[in-house]
Amino acid sequence: MKLSQQLRLVCCACLLVLVAASSTAFAKAPAKNYYQLKIYHYKTQEQESKIEHYLQQAYIPALHRAGVKNIGVFKPVTQQDTAKLIYVFTPFSSLDKLAGINEKLQEDAQYLTDGKDYIDADYKDAPYSRIETIVLQAFPGMPAPAVPNLTAAKADRVYELRSYESATEKYNFNKVRMFNVGDEIGLFKRLEFNAVFYSEVIAGSHMPNLMYMTTFNSKEDRDKHWEAFSNDAQWKTLTAKAEFKNNVSHADIIFLHPAEYSDF
Numbered sequence: 286m287k288l289s290q291q292l293r294l295v296c297c298a299c300l301l302v303l304v305a306a307s308s309t310a311f312a313k314a315p316a317k318n319y320y321q322l323k324i325y326h327y328k329t330q331e332q333e334s335k336i337e338h339y340l341q342q343a344y345i346p347a348l349h350r351a352g353v354k355n356i357g358v359f360k361p362v363t364q365q366d367t368a369k370l371i372y373v374f375t376p377f378s379s380l381d382k383l384a385g386i387n388e389k390l391q392e393d394a395q396y397l398t399d400g401k402d403y404i405d406a407d408y409k410d411a412p413y414s415r416i417e418t419i420v421l422q423a424f425p426g427m428p429a430p431a432v433p434n435l436t437a438a439k440a441d442r443v444y445e446l447r448s449y450e451s452a453t454e455k456y457n458f459n460k461v462r463m464f465n466v467g468d469e470i471g472l473f474k475r476l477e478f479n480a481v482f483y484s485e486v487i488a489g490s491h492m493p494n495l496m497y498m499t500t501f502n503s504k505e506d507r508d509k510h511w512e513a514f515s516n517d518a519q520w521k522t523l524t525a526k527a528e529f530k531n532n533v534s535h536a537d538i539i540f541l542h543p544a545e546y547s548d549f
Contacts, residue, residue, distance in 0.1 A: 317428045319380045320421040320484055322496070325371040326414045335403055335412035336371055341546045343400030344373075347393050351386065353377065355432060357481065357549035359444055359541035368414075372446070372541060374481070374498075374549070376430045383420070421484035421496060424461065426470040432549055433479035437502035439543050444481070445507060450494040450535040457493035460532040461485050464495070467529060472519050473499065478510055481549055491537075500549075504540075 325336050337358075345356050357374035364370070377383040390396050397404065406412050423429060435442055451457035464470050464483055473480055481498040501507035514520055523529065543549055 316378065317423040317425065318430065318482075319377045319383045320423065320430070320482060321373075321375045321377065321383055321386075322419040322421060323373040323375070324417040324419070325373070326417065327369050327371070327412070328367070328414055332412050332414075333369065333371070335406070337544070339400050339403035339412070340371075340373065341544075343396050343403065344390075345546065345548070346399065347390055347396035348375065348386070350393065350395070351389050353382075353386070355430060355548040358544040358547040359446075359549075360544065362443065362540040362542055374430075376482070417490070418488075419486060419490075419496070420488035421482075422487050424465055424470065424483040424485065426465040426468075427480065427483045430482040430549075431480065433481060433500040435479060435500060435502050437506075439545055439547070441503055442543060443501045443504050443507050444498055444541040444543060444549075445501070446496065446498045446539040446541055448486075448491060448494050448496045448537040448539075449533045450491055450537075451532055452534040454493045456532045456534070457485075457495065459529065461495055463523070463529045463532065464497075467523050467526075468519075469523065472514070472517065472523070475519075476510060476513055476517065478514075 327333055327336060340358055345358075348356055353375060355376060357372075359372040359374070361370055361372075375383075375386075377386070403412050449460055451460055470480075470483055478499040479501065481500060483495070483497040485495050486492055499510075501510060
């Protein structure tokens with residue numbers, strides 16, 4: 286065999302090895318979850334009771350039966366008198382599963398029975414004022430949610446939900462990149478912020494924006510963590526980089542308590 290033919294064979298073999306290695310690496314990359322953040326708006330104690338009974342007795346058990354794990358239910362630490370809220374966080378392993386969940390629930394006879402008072406409520410006696418729904422895609426740096434490792438009772442815990450809006454889609458992409466490539470996620474992890482999720486909003490009313498949730502044993506614990514974050518050398522270096530300037534135009538910070546029946 287000529288030398289040129291041998292070299293071609295060697296090159297082809299190397300190429301096949303590289304393609305196989307790339308395919309294996311791609312196959313092992315974890316798929317990103319999609320999240321549904323449903324926000325119930327209500328006004329009365331009666332509505333609150335109906336929503337919570339539905340969530341605890343019908344909705345969450347039905348999702349568990351459908352293979353959906355770790356559903357979070359949260360209430361603001363300080364509720365408004367005129368517009369009260371309940372947040373429901375539901376993770377899905379694919380966008381198809383998120384899109385098909387309502388149809389799947391309608392096929393669950395136990396769900397329809399357990400949630401009858403809520404599902405069949407009269408139009409003059411609705412269990413809520415409105416429902417706001419946000420659809421999110423998990424960041425590559427944390428492709429699935431995590432149940433926080435906290436020691437305090439649920440009633441004492443503080444869950445901090447943040448929404449970072451950007452002036453344009455390009456700036457939003459930049460802020461998402463800051464979390465993943467800039468390793469802001471790694472900084473939160475090192476400082477033990479007990480994150481539940483990091484995500485980019487793909488359907489919502491305040492786009493372009495991203496949302497994430499961190500958790501703490503108490504408000505005092507939360508304040509200590511953020512003080513450490515602000516003083517951390519990695520954070521100071523990251524924010525000093527010109528490439529990450531001006532990528533947040535508005536931030537909303539919402540403090541929440543988990544319901545006793547919440548999976549988080």
